[in-house]
Amino acid sequence: MPEDDSLRAAMIEAAERQLASSSDHEVATRAVCEAVGVSQPVLYRLFGDKRGLLDAVADHGYERYAALKAAQEQTGDPVADLHAGWDGHMAFAQANPALYQLMFTPRPWSRSTARERVMDLLVAALTRCAAVGALKVEPHTAARLILSANVGTALDHIARPAPSGDPALSHRMRDAVFSHVLAEPAAANDADPLHTAALRLHAQLDLTGTEALEPVEAALLRRWLERITHPTRS
Amino acid sequence: MPEDDSLRAAMIEAAERQLASSSDHEVATRAVCEAVGVSQPVLYRLFGDKRGLLDAVADHGYERYAALKAAQEQTGDPVADLHAGWDGHMAFAQANPALYQLMFTPRPWSRSTARERVMDLLVAALTRCAAVGALKVEPHTAARLILSANVGTALDHIARPAPSGDPALSHRMRDAVFSHVLAEPAAANDADPLHTAALRLHAQLDLTGTEALEPVEAALLRRWLERITHPTRS
DNA sequence: GAATACGCCATATCGGCGTTACGTTCTGAC
DNA sequence: GTCAGAACGTAACGCCGATATGGCGTATTC
Numbered sequence: 001m002p003e004d005d006s007l008r009a010a011m012i013e014a015a016e017r018q019l020a021s022s023s024d025h026e027v028a029t030r031a032v033c034e035a036v037g038v039s040q041p042v043l044y045r046l047f048g049d050k051r052g053l054l055d056a057v058a059d060h061g062y063e064r065y066a067a068l069k070a071a072q073e074q075t076g077d078p079v080a081d082l083h084a085g086w087d088g089h090m091a092f093a094q095a096n097p098a099l100y101q102l103m104f105t106p107r108p109w110s111r112s113t114a115r116e117r118v119m120d121l122l123v124a125a126l127t128r129c130a131a132v133g134a135l136k137v138e139p140h141t142a143a144r145l146i147l148s149a150n151v152g153t154a155l156d157h158i159a160r161p162a163p164s165g166d167p168a169l170s171h172r173m174r175d176a177v178f179s180h181v182l183a184e185p186a187a188a189n190d191a192d193p194l195h196t197a198a199l200r201l202h203a204q205l206d207l208t209g210t211e212a213l214e215p216v217e218a219a220l221l222r223r224w225l226e227r228i229t230h231p232t233r234s
Numbered sequence: 235m236p237e238d239d240s241l242r243a244a245m246i247e248a249a250e251r252q253l254a255s256s257s258d259h260e261v262a263t264r265a266v267c268e269a270v271g272v273s274q275p276v277l278y279r280l281f282g283d284k285r286g287l288l289d290a291v292a293d294h295g296y297e298r299y300a301a302l303k304a305a306q307e308q309t310g311d312p313v314a315d316l317h318a319g320w321d322g323h324m325a326f327a328q329a330n331p332a333l334y335q336l337m338f339t340p341r342p343w344s345r346s347t348a349r350e351r352v353m354d355l356l357v358a359a360l361t362r363c364a365a366v367g368a369l370k371v372e373p374h375t376a377a378r379l380i381l382s383a384n385v386g387t388a389l390d391h392i393a394r395p396a397p398s399g400d401p402a403l404s405h406r407m408r409d410a411v412f413s414h415v416l417a418e419p420a421a422a423n424d425a426d427p428l429h430t431a432a433l434r435l436h437a438q439l440d441l442t443g444t445e446a447l448e449p450v451e452a453a454l455l456r457r458w459l460e461r462i463t464h465p466t467r468s
Numbered sequence: 469g470a471a472t473a474c475g476c477c478a479t480a481t482c483g484g485c486g487t488t489a490c491g492t493t494c495t496g497a498c
Numbered sequence: 499g500t501c502a503g504a505a506c507g508t509a510a511c512g513c514c515g516a517t518a519t520g521g522c523g524t525a526t527t528c
Contacts, residue, residue, distance in 0.1 A: 024342050029515060039478050041517080050515065097340075105339055106331075106393040108258050115393070137406075144390060145407055152386020156378060159340040159349070172371075173379055176414035180406070263486060273507050275488080284486065473526075478519105485514065493506075498499100 008046050010036045012060045015053055016099060025098045029053070054102060055112040061099045062114035065092055069121055078128035079182060085125055086150060086174045090167070093154035100158065104151045119143050126181075130203030133196060134183050138229055139203065142181040149177045199229050242280050244270045246294045249287055250333060259332045263287070285343060288336060292346035295333045299326055299348075303355055312362035313416060319359055320384060320408045324401070327388035334392065338385045353377050360415075364437030367430060368417050372463055373437065376415040383411045433463050 014035040018027050029050055033040050047053040072088055073081045093100040103114040126139035126146075135142060153173045183196060202222065210218060248269040249261050263284055267274050281287040306322055307315045327334040337348040360373035360380075369376060387407045417430060436456065444452060 028513080030513085040515085041477070044516070045476085101340065104389075106335065106389055141403070141406070144403055145410065148386040148390040148403075148407060149383050149410075150386070151389060152382040152384070155338075155340055155385060156382040169375070169378055169382075172375070172414070173382060173411070176379065177383075177407070177410050179414065180410035262484080264484085274486085275506070278487070279505080469528105471526100471528085473524105475522105475524085477522080479521095481518080482516085483514105484516105485512100487511085487513105489508105489510080491506105491508085493504105495502105495504080497502090 007036065007038070007042070008056070009060075011038075011043065011046065011053070012056050015057050016060065019057065019098045019102065020096065022098075025101065027054070027057075051107075051109060051111070054107070055110060057099070058103045058110070058112035058114045061096070061103050062117050065103075065114075065118065066121060068092060073125065078125065078132055079134050082125055082129060082146075082178070082182075083174065085122070086146070086178075087167070087170070089150045090154055090157065090170050094157060097158045100154060104154070115147075119147055122147055127203045127206050129182065130199050131207050133200045135181065135199055135203070136183050136196065137181055138199065145181060146177055149173055202226070202229065241270065241272070241276070242290070243294075245272075245277065245280065245287070246290050249291050250294065253291065253332045253336065254330065256332075259335065261288070261291075285345070288341070289344060289346040291333070292337045292344075292348045295330065295337050296348035296351050299337075299352065300355060302326060307359065312359065312366060313368050316359055316363060316380075316412070316416075317408065319356070320380070320412075321401070321404070323384045324388055324391065324404050328391060331392045334388060338388070349381075353381055356381055361437045361440050363416065364433050365441050367434045369415065369433055369437070370417050370430065371415055372433065372460075379415060380411055383407055429463055436460070436463065 011032055015027050015032045018031055018035070019025060027050075029040060029043055032053070033043055043053065047056060068088060069085060072084055075081055075084075093104075103112070103118075122143040123139045126135060126142050129135045130139055153170050157170065245266055249266045252261050252265055252269070253259060261284075263274060263277055266287070267277055277287065281290060302322060303319060306318055309315055309318075327338075337346070337352075356377040357373045360369060360376050363369045364373055371379075387404050391404065439452065439456065
């Protein structure tokens with residue numbers, strides 16, 4: 001039923017419009033329905049619930065977010081891409097504050113996967129950094145750190161009427177977190193070369209894979225590398 | 235009217251209880267009123283609005299937060315106090331997730347000053363650090379950085395069912411932000427000694443004041459110090 | 469080809485919510 | 499003692515999310 005899909009999309013867009021324009025960041029199912037000219041039960045047939053509608057709006061927000069990211073990343077320098085990704089995240093938050101809070105603020109009973117998928121995008125970008133030896137910690141850990149800092153900074157910028165988006169604080173935070181996560185460009189003075197080399201190999205395995213090893217061998221190698229890079233675990 | 239005050243307090247506590255126990259982090263004015271045995275109009279006489287009630291709950295949350303902070307800080311080592319303050323913030327967030335989001339997540343039309351007052355507490359703690367020469371940036375800037383990172387990390391910990399509050403990520407973030415804000419313990423290799431000395435003097439002026447200068451002179455001195463530590467402004 | 473069974477939609481409705489108008493009662497001052 | 503004014507409970511309004519119900523088109527079957 002393509003008509004159902006287009007109707008879904010129309011309702012999601014109407015809900016997002018109302019979310020952005022409403023003064024209290026709220027959406028009424030009635031208003032969404034009559035904005036697209038249908039009655040309320042169809043909303044409950046398509047989304048099951050108001051939460052379902054909001055989850056769909058959040059996921060649609062992720063689509064726009066991912067499109068924005070796909071349009072700007074991949075310049076060849078993964079670290080530069082990472083910096084641009086932080087700034088793009090901040091720009092997205094300031095352009096769509098209500099949608100941003102819907103996506104990145106904890107909602108009880110939410111089934112949206114927007115945050116997790118943004119994390120996956122970030123892990124991918126960080127894995128590219130690790131593949132060139134630019135990462136000091138595991139991509140997943142770095143991703144949680146970066147995303148948390150990014151969300152905290154974005155919410156701060158949303159809450160205050162900042163002077164036309166002064167990026168000084170955002171860049172400060174970005175440098176603080178990145179310097180704790182990225183290796184120095186001149187990687188000669190390497191504190192733990194085994195650690196970083198293992199991280200790098202792990203990332204390359206994730207990115208390109210290998211045909212030299214059997215799958216079970218590669219899996220075992222991955223576990224060994226994880227034990228090197230994360231020695232606290234068993 | 236002390237009865238009004240105690241009634242106010244009772245309603246605030248009832249609202250906070252319902253906020254913490256409700257599955258969707260919502261509060262109904264009716265439920266709050268009948269929990270304390272009054273009718274709805276008294277709520278509107280005392281708080282004016284549902285938003286007013288929520289603002290009062292947030293401010294009451296700040297009182298508990300400030301009490302917790304006052305109980306643990308001031309050990310004599312301002313930097314150690316700062317570390318403990320970060321961990322205390324995280325503990326408060328995990329102990330009261332709904333109240334925490336009410337206090338630290340942007341709400342449209344909110345008139346609560348909880349976040350600002352937490353910022354003030356943080357600025358005070360950072361000024362004590364600056365007074366012993368442990369700060370590299372202005373206390374206000376450092377406070378915004380630290381609070382944003384703290385909120386972002388706390389929301390991340392609230393959103394995921396973390397493994398019983400694994401503090402590894404929180405401590406990583408704490409170290410990342412603090413190392414960008416605090417000076418090295420061995421402050422011999424000082425990149426910009428004028429800058430740090432000016433910061434230190436400014437903090438001491440804020441903490442203890444001076445009788446050697448007339449008020450207008452002290453005010454002018456403050457402006458000069460600010461121009462040294464923040465040269466981008468006019 | 470007609471009758472029937474089935475899925476979809478709009479109407480109407482329900483209970484609950486935030487908010488407020490209104491009549492009553494209580495208090496305190498003259 | 500009387501009266502003004504404030505505080506209170508009752509009841510209601512309008513809006514919300516969610517759902518039961520009846521009509522209508524369509525497809526299937528004999």
